Amino acid sequence: MLTIDMATTALREVNATLQAQAREGGQGRFVLDNPRGAHAVAVGLDAPIEVIVKGSTGYYCAGMNKHATVRVEGSVGPGVAENMMSGEVEVAGDASQYAGATGRGGLLNIRGNASSRCGISMKGIDIVVHGNIGHMSAFMAQKGNLVVLGDAGDALGDSLYEARLFVRGAVRSLGADCEEKEMRAEHLSFLKEILARAGADAAPEEFRRYGSARKLYHFNVDNADAY
Amino acid sequence: MDKTPRTEPRQSWTFSREVTSEIRRAAATGIYDIRGGGAKRRVPHFDDLLFLGASMSRYPLEGYREACGTSVTLGTRFAKKPVELKIPVTIAGMSFGALSGDAKEALGRGATAAGTSTTTGDGGMTEEERGHSATLVYQYLPSRYGMNPDDLRRADAIEIVVGQGAKPGGGGMLLGQKITERVAGMRDLPVGIDQRSACRHPDWTGPDDLEIKILELREITGWEKPIYVKLGGARPYYDTALAVKAGADVVVLDGMQGGTAATQDVFIEHVGQPTLACIRPAVQALQDLGLHREVQLVVSGGIRSGADVAKALALGADAVAIGTAALIALGDNDPKWEEEYRALGTTAGAYDDWHEGRDPAGITTQDPELMQRLDPVAAGRRLRNYLAVMTLECQTIARACGKSHVHNLEPEDLCALTMEAAAMARVPLAGTDWYPGKPGF
Numbered sequence: 001m002l003t004i005d006m007a008t009t010a011l012r013e014v015n016a017t018l019q020a021q022a023r024e025g026g027q028g029r030f031v032l033d034n035p036r037g038a039h040a041v042a043v044g045l046d047a048p049i050e051v052i053v054k055g056s057t058g059y060y061c062a063g064m065n066k067h068a069t070v071r072v073e074g075s076v077g078p079g080v081a082e083n084m085m086s087g088e089v090e091v092a093g094d095a096s097q098y099a100g101a102t103g104r105g106g107l108l109n110i111r112g113n114a115s116s117r118c119g120i121s122m123k124g125i126d127i128v129v130h131g132n133i134g135h136m137s138a139f140m141a142q143k144g145n146l147v148v149l150g151d152a153g154d155a156l157g158d159s160l161y162e163a164r165l166f167v168r169g170a171v172r173s174l175g176a177d178c179e180e181k182e183m184r185a186e187h188l189s190f191l192k193e194i195l196a197r198a199g200a201d202a203a204p205e206e207f208r209r210y211g212s213a214r215k216l217y218h219f220n221v222d223n224a225d226a227y
Numbered sequence: 228m229d230k231t232p233r234t235e236p237r238q239s240w241t242f243s244r245e246v247t248s249e250i251r252r253a254a255a256t257g258i259y260d261i262r263g264g265g266a267k268r269r270v271p272h273f274d275d276l277l278f279l280g281a282s283m284s285r286y287p288l289e290g291y292r293e294a295c296g297t298s299v300t301l302g303t304r305f306a307k308k309p310v311e312l313k314i315p316v317t318i319a320g321m322s323f324g325a326l327s328g329d330a331k332e333a334l335g336r337g338a339t340a341a342g343t344s345t346t347t348g349d350g351g352m353t354e355e356e357r358g359h360s361a362t363l364v365y366q367y368l369p370s371r372y373g374m375n376p377d378d379l380r381r382a383d384a385i386e387i388v389v390g391q392g393a394k395p396g397g398g399g400m401l402l403g404q405k406i407t408e409r410v411a412g413m414r415d416l417p418v419g420i421d422q423r424s425a426c427r428h429p430d431w432t433g434p435d436d437l438e439i440k441i442l443e444l445r446e447i448t449g450w451e452k453p454i455y456v457k458l459g460g461a462r463p464y465y466d467t468a469l470a471v472k473a474g475a476d477v478v479v480l481d482g483m484q485g486g487t488a489a490t491q492d493v494f495i496e497h498v499g500q501p502t503l504a505c506i507r508p509a510v511q512a513l514q515d516l517g518l519h520r521e522v523q524l525v526v527s528g529g530i531r532s533g534a535d536v537a538k539a540l541a542l543g544a545d546a547v548a549i550g551t552a553a554l555i556a557l558g559d560n561d562p563k564w565e566e567e568y569r570a571l572g573t574t575a576g577a578y579d580d581w582h583e584g585r586d587p588a589g590i591t592t593q594d595p596e597l598m599q600r601l602d603p604v605a606a607g608r609r610l611r612n613y614l615a616v617m618t619l620e621c622q623t624i625a626r627a628c629g630k631s632h633v634h635n636l637e638p639e640d641l642c643a644l645t646m647e648a649a650a651m652a653r654v655p656l657a658g659t660d661w662y663p664g665k666p667g668f
């Protein structure tokens with residue numbers, strides 16, 4: 001295990017050290033001390049390494065992650081795990097806006113709350129939020145799963161494509177073309193698996209499922225009010 | 228039969244045949260007209276400028292014999308590996324999906340042979356494009372279709388698309404005909420549905436955020452690649468200044484004559500400013516920041532000839548990008564397909580329903596039979612020839628103005644034919660030393 005003190009080590013050196021593991025086929029374990037809200041911490045990783053961040057970070061922590069496991073022992077700024085391809089990112093605290101934006105794979109596990117636009121344009125990622133999420137979450141989400149143990153803000157799933165949204169608490173309002181859907185056995189089975197994987201204390205039966213009504217998939221003037 | 232003389236029927240200028248046909252179409256379908264291409268209306272243009280060749284007060288260089296450099300380096304501000312091009316004409320971003328894979332290959336072949344770069348588009352990077360483009364700029368778009376860090380690292384530069392000249396501030400709705408299995412797979416969409424493109428990036432909300440986004444992209448790519456920021460030409464002074472503030476290595480400024488794969492006609496024709504009007508304010512912003520030539524300016528939107536290139540450079544650009552012209556060079560809208568264009572209700576030179584996927588030239592389509600009509604090797608050769616001609620034309624003009632490098636062209640080498648062009652380009656009206664707004668008058 002290598003410990004890097006970000007109070008004395010430049011961001012470029014930190015990321016270069018972590019990114020070098022992909023070229024060397026590494027499976028190391030790293031601890032980053034004193035992140036002090038730095039932006040772009042542990043971005044562009046491409047190896048099955050584990051990175052533990054001892055504190056809170058700024059924007060885009062673990063952006064575009066592939067294969068790596070990044071655990072943040074604090075809160076994160078906007079865009080955590082944006083466009084993540086695979087691997088796992090876990091946040092002990094809260095996440096700001098656009099958590100998991102455009103994510104294409106892997107698991108983003110937020111143990112606190114997430115702000116607005118959580119999962120915006122998600123394209124295959126699984127996101128589990130143990131607390132609440134803000135407005136416009138999953139806007140234009142295309143693929144993947146958003147699982148929320150708490151409440152959701154306004155306009156959930158606006159202009160949704162084929163992503164699946166599961167919310168245990170209240171939903172303030174649904175966005176255009178988003179509707180509640182039947183919870184079938186396959187969905188309960190999926191929830192059981194991902195809740196266990198995320199260490200979430202909830203039962204699948206407590207969730208409601210939301211998805212695209214698919215009325216905007218082919219333009220029809222009678223649906224113009226939704227645009 | 229009544230023999231009383233009658234006044235000839237007269238079409239209304241306001242309600243012309245084109246206007247009334249659009250009203251009937253809108254009434255029948257309930258949707259705005261969607262099309263490709265760029266603005267078709269006549270706007271102040273490079274044609275409204277003329278070069279003042281050398282006579283007595285300037286000394287010309289010998290055409291074709293005395294050297295006139297054309298090389299350009301993009302990304303000298305922060306990137307470890309700036310982009311080196313032999314000519315100041317690049318290929319603008321056009322997506323796989325809008326274009327066939329073979330068309331992307333042809334662009335790569337032609338650009339590489341000419342010593343310049345191509346650019347990806349909405350839809351991600353294809354092997355056809357990466358494999359045939361010696362220098363490839365990877366667009367980072369609001370939709371993030373096909374976006375992945377491996378392609379970021381495979382690119383030679385990254386272009387963050389904030390706006391597009393054909394539709395500044397607009398997203399898009401591409402009707403489902405072209406969302407084939409391959410296109411859908413790359414874009415994570417179901418096959419055959421309408422694709423709604425976002426008008427803004429999902430994970431940043433302004434220039435301060437963009438600065439941090441650029442930091443992230445640089446960290447992911449080891450600070451090697453130039454970061455371009457592409458703007459739709461609407462408020463060029465302030466947008467350029469903010470792009471520079473956010474950390475851009477290169478600003479790409481796309482005027483309203485810039486093309487698009489598919490968007491609302493009302494957007495294409497009524498939003499944004501002519502390319503000619505955008506250049507001087509953008510250059511002014513760079514000069515005010517003390518970064519003209521350190522942050523390079525690439526101008527696009529309606530560039531067609533070496534004269535257009537030379538005029539853009541004279542006004543302060545470092546390079547230009549071509550899109551529509553490149554497609555025509557490949558063979559789009561060629562009169563040899565006239566019969567088929569007519570069957571589609573149009574004519575060669577006017578075909579713009581690229582989103583329907585029925586392009587007779589096989590370029591803006593995903594139809595396997597139509598795609599076979601384009602030979603990427605021959606089309607690449609045509610593009611290479613066209614780029615060579617543009618460059619030679621630009622050099623010829625530059626030599627006539629006494630310049631040993633095309634970047635030595637300057638506003639003083641120009642005059643304007645119209646008041647509008649004089650005001651927009653800030654060069655004197657022909658025969659005078661005055662332009663509207665000139666200090667001291």
